[in-house]
Amino acid sequence: MTITLMLFGMIGLAVLNVPIAVALGFVAMVAVVFIQGPHMLPNLALEMYDGASSFPLLAIPLFILSGAIMNASSISRRLIAFATSVVGWVRGGLSMVAIGTSVFFAEISGSAVADVAALGTILIPAMKSRGYTKEVAAATMSSAASLAIIIPPSIPMVLYAVMAQTSVVKLFVAGIVPGLIGALAMAGAAYYHAVKYNFPREQAFRLSEVWRTFKEALWAFILPIAILGSIFGGIVTATEGAGMAVLAAIVVGGFIYRDLDFRELKRACIDGGIQTAVVMLLVASSALIGTFLTEAQLPQALGHAITQVTDNKYVVLLLLNIAFLILGMFLHSAAAIILVIPIVMPMVTAVGIDPIHFGLVVTLNLAIGQQTPPVASVLMTACAIAKADIWETTKDNIPYLVALLFVLFLCTYVAWVPMLLVNLFYGG
Amino acid sequence: MNLDRVRAGFERLLEAIVVILVSALTLLVIAGFCFRYSGYALSWYDEVASVGLVWLTYYGSALAALRGAHIGVPGFVNAMPPKARVVATLFAEAVFFIFFVMLAWTGAEVLVVLGNDNLVSLEWMPQRVTASVIPIGAVLIIIAEALRLPKLMRDARGKGFIDTEAIEAMSHGAPDLGAGTEAKR
Numbered sequence: 377m378t379i380t381l382m383l384f385g386m387i388g389l390a391v392l393n394v395p396i397a398v399a400l401g402f403v404a405m406v407a408v409v410f411i412q413g414p415h416m417l418p419n420l421a422l423e424m425y426d427g428a429s430s431f432p433l434l435a436i437p438l439f440i441l442s443g444a445i446m447n448a449s450s451i452s453r454r455l456i457a458f459a460t461s462v463v464g465w466v467r468g469g470l471s472m473v474a475i476g477t478s479v480f481f482a483e484i485s486g487s488a489v490a491d492v493a494a495l496g497t498i499l500i501p502a503m504k505s506r507g508y509t510k511e512v513a514a515a516t517m518s519s520a521a522s523l524a525i526i527i528p529p530s531i532p533m534v535l536y537a538v539m540a541q542t543s544v545v546k547l548f549v550a551g552i553v554p555g556l557i558g559a560l561a562m563a564g565a566a567y568y569h570a571v572k573y574n575f576p577r578e579q580a581f582r583l584s585e586v587w588r589t590f591k592e593a594l595w596a597f598i599l600p601i602a603i604l605g606s607i608f609g610g611i612v613t614a615t616e617g618a619g620m621a622v623l624a625a626i627v628v629g630g631f632i633y634r635d636l637d638f639r640e641l642k643r644a645c646i647d648g649g650i651q652t653a654v655v656m657l658l659v660a661s662s663a664l665i666g667t668f669l670t671e672a673q674l675p676q677a678l679g680h681a682i683t684q685v686t687d688n689k690y691v692v693l694l695l696l697n698i699a700f701l702i703l704g705m706f707l708h709s710a711a712a713i714i715l716v717i718p719i720v721m722p723m724v725t726a727v728g729i730d731p732i733h734f735g736l737v738v739t740l741n742l743a744i745g746q747q748t749p750p751v752a753s754v755l756m757t758a759c760a761i762a763k764a765d766i767w768e769t770t771k772d773n774i775p776y777l778v779a780l781l782f783v784l785f786l787c788t789y790v791a792w793v794p795m796l797l798v799n800l801f802y803g804g
Numbered sequence: 805m806n807l808d809r810v811r812a813g814f815e816r817l818l819e820a821i822v823v824i825l826v827s828a829l830t831l832l833v834i835a836g837f838c839f840r841y842s843g844y845a846l847s848w849y850d851e852v853a854s855v856g857l858v859w860l861t862y863y864g865s866a867l868a869a870l871r872g873a874h875i876g877v878p879g880f881v882n883a884m885p886p887k888a889r890v891v892a893t894l895f896a897e898a899v900f901f902i903f904f905v906m907l908a909w910t911g912a913e914v915l916v917v918l919g920n921d922n923l924v925s926l927e928w929m930p931q932r933v934t935a936s937v938i939p940i941g942a943v944l945i946i947i948a949e950a951l952r953l954p955k956l957m958r959d960a961r962g963k964g965f966i967d968t969e970a971i972e973a974m975s976h977g978a979p980d981l982g983a984g985t986e987a988k989r
Binding site: 389390391392393394395396397398399401402405417418420421422424425428429430431433434437438441612615616618619620622623642645646648649650652653654656657658660706707708710711750751 | 822825833837850853854856858875877879892895899911938939
C-alpha cells in the first residue's frame, strides 16, 4: 500500500514537471516522516551524500570532457576527410561519410548528443549543399550519431554497469560488434535513400588520398585504441582510462595539432560538470527510494509476478524491449536507466539473462529512444542544426530506425553476437 | 536589471567552482593512476575522488538549477492551458523549495552529529568539511532556483518549458530550440 502510494506520488509530481530527482526525494522524505518519524529525517541527508559517492561514476564527467576536448581540436575535420577518402565514392557518399566518421568518433565520445553536435555542424550543411533534403541530412546524422553510445566508451553503459552492479569493461567490449553491425545496417539504409533520391557520389577512390588523410588523423585512431586497449586489458579501470583520455586529448589538441581552444575547454568542463551533476542527483535520490523498494521487496515481487506468467527469457526480453522502447520515447536515457534497472535486475537474473547481454540490449533500446520523438535529444539536435521539422525528419529516419531495430533484435535473440568478444577476451 | 546582474555573477561563481572541481578530479584520477604504477599507491585516492564527485554533484546541481537543466517531464504541463500551467508550476516550485530547505536543514543536523569524525584514509580531514556540501549545496540550489523563478513563471504564462534534452542539445552547440520543443508538431 505504502509503495503504491509512493509510486503514484512520484509519477504525479513528475507529471507536474517537478524534476524527477526532486520528485523521488520529496516522496521519500514524506515517507520517512510518516513511516519512521521526523527524528529519522537526518538520514535523508546522509543517504543523499552516500548516494552520490561513487568512484566508477566519476568516469562520466571525464569521458564527456575528453570527447569535448577532442572535438574542440580539429579531430572532427580530420576524421571526416579520412571517411570521405574511404567511402566517398559510394552513391550517397556523404551519408556513408556521416556513418563512417561516427564509427571512429564513437571511440572518442560516449555521448550521442555530443557526437551529432560535433559532426552535424560540418556534415549537415555539406549534405544540404550537395542536394540532400534537410530532413534526410538530419535523419542520417542523427541515427549515425547513435553509434556513440553503442561503441565504447559509452556514458549510458557506465551508468548501467553501476546501477546493475556489473562490469563496465565487459559491457564496453560487448558494444563493439553490435556497433559495427549497426554501422553496416545503417549504411544499407543510407544507400536506400541515395537510390531513392538519386544522391551524388563524392570523390573517386584513390589509395594515395586514403593514406594522406589517414596520416593526418592518425592520433584520432591511435589514442582511443590505446586507451580502450588499456581498459580492456585491465591495466587501468574505466575511470582511470577516462582520466587518461582527458590527458591524451589535451596533449594531442594542445601540443600536436596545436589547435585547442581554451574557451572550449572551459565550456567542456562546465557542460561535463552539469551533465554529471544532473545524473548524480538522480542517482542519489533514487537511492532514497531504493531503500523503501528493497524493504517492500518490490523488485523481487515484480520478478516473481513475471516468472509466474513466463520464465522464458526470450519472452521476458521481448517485454523489456517493448517497455524500454516506450520509455525511451518519453524519458531521458539516464533517467530510464536509474529508475528502471534496479527494479528489473532481480527479474533479469532470475530468468537467466546475462547482465552484460541485458546491458547491451538496454543501451540499444536507449539509442533508439534518443531517435524517437517527442523526447529525442539526438534527433532534436540534428533537426536544430538542419532547421528541419522533427516529425517530418522522423519519416525519413524510418529506414535508419529499421536498421537499429534489426540490430536490437539480432542482439536480443542471438546473444553470442554481442557476447562474442566478451567470451573471447574474458572466457565464457 | 539588478537581478540579472546578480544572476550573472552567481552563474560565474558556480561555473568557476564546477571548472575547479572537474579539473581537480581529472588531475586526481591521473595522479592516482601514475602513483599506483610507480609503486607508491595513494591510499586516499578513491575516497577523496568519491568525495569530489559528491561535491561536483551538489555544486553542479546548483548551476543546473540556475539553467533549468535538471531532468524533468514538461510535456504534460506544456499541454495545459496557461492558467493551469501557472498553478502547476507554483505547486512544483513549492515541492522543489520544501525538499531543498529540508535537505539544507537535515544536512546541517548531520554536521552536528558527525562531530569530530575524520575521513578513513585522510585522517586529518574532518567529515564535517566533506559533508558540508549537503547544506551548502542545498542553499545554493535554493538561491539558483529563486533566481530562475521570474523566467520560469514567464515561460509558464507563455509557451511552456523547454525540455531538458533540448537544453542539453543546446549546450552542445545546437541553435536555440525554443520553448515547448519536446511537443513541437
